[in-house]
Amino acid sequence: MRKAGQDPYTAVKRKMADETREQRVCLAKQAHDKWQREALRGLPTKVKQIAGRFDLSPIERRRLVFEIWDECSEGPGDSPADYGSEARALILSAIREAFPEGGSFAYQPGELLALNQRRSSSATFAP
Numbered sequence: 001m002r003k004a005g006q007d008p009y010t011a012v013k014r015k016m017a018d019e020t021r022e023q024r025v026c027l028a029k030q031a032h033d034k035w036q037r038e039a040l041r042g043l044p045t046k047v048k049q050i051a052g053r054f055d056l057s058p059i060e061r062r063r064l065v066f067e068i069w070d071e072c073s074e075g076p077g078d079s080p081a082d083y084g085s086e087a088r089a090l091i092l093s094a095i096r097e098a099f100p101e102g103g104s105f106a107y108q109p110g111e112l113l114a115l116n117q118r119r120s121s122s123a124t125f126a127p
Contacts, residue, residue, distance in 0.1 A: 047065050047068070051098035062111065063115070069092070072084040
């Protein structure tokens with residue numbers, strides 16, 4: 001069978017895959033949730049790192065942070081946890097610390113208008 005390019009264990013492999021499908025899907029969801037939680041923990045640090053990059057102009061730094069916010073998922077998705085909303089809340093909190101309103105590095109009204117016009121998400125960006 002092998003010389004003919006066939007696997008003699010195909011039926012056994014298929015049966016095993018069918019029998020373990022539910023378990024593998026469950027493990028994949030658990031791994032994805034763990035990855036999401038780890039990513040959430042790192043968001044405030046990521047925003048602070050971008051805010052501290054003096055090789056970029058303040059406008060470029062704020063735009064990068066906006067893009068991270070805009071990429072967050074909307075709605076609960078496949079998980080009971082709403083990671084997108086959690087991520088956005090963490091990002092907004094970090095923005096308020098890194099680019100405080102009224103400070104010299106704060107988002108400007110015209111800048112917010114331009115960013116909101118190009119956003120892909122349905123939520124309005126209003127740090």
